[in-house]
Amino acid sequence: MPSFKKIAIAALGVVLTTGAGALAQDAIGKDEFQQRCAACHGMDGRGDGVVAGLFALPPKNLVGLSKANDGVFPRERVYNSIAGTHKIAGHGSSEMPLWGRYFTDEVRRKGIADPTPMQKAESDIVRGRILSLVYYIESIQAE
């Protein structure tokens, strides 16, 4: 029978490792966001980036997405807005998105059923990049 102390230490380990994982995920997303999105959407996502005033269509305030959606974060729509499968006028065409191939998952976009190992690896990397942004945007939702 394992002692209570051992169980407590194991539980603490799980909390620490999953907590650190979530933190790392958020930190990556935040970094990506500040590099690739903040010029328009603002450093804190409120839609007031330095070039925001240059566009006829104002960049969305991204901290209010849950509020505008009955309190539920629209995870899939946000994912698709970045992946280019949900058309966003301000992001360029899905053929030539603002961020080039960086967030473009060719396998998903072209519906390639049997990707090569290389295509599969690229697709996984892109999916990870997009997900880290989605998690970050979810983490900055305001009431």
Ligand code: HEC
């Ligand atoms: C050149 C300016 C620009 C950049 C850079 C930009 N966006 Fe946008 N974004 C816009 C505009 C403009 C809209 C609003 C379009 C509309 O209202 O139809 C928008 C809308 C969105 C939406 C849609 C919100 C909704 O209602 O579903 C999301 C999500 C989003 N952007 C995420 C991002 C992310 C993440 C990045 C960085 C990878 C980014 N944007 C970079 C201009 C930009």
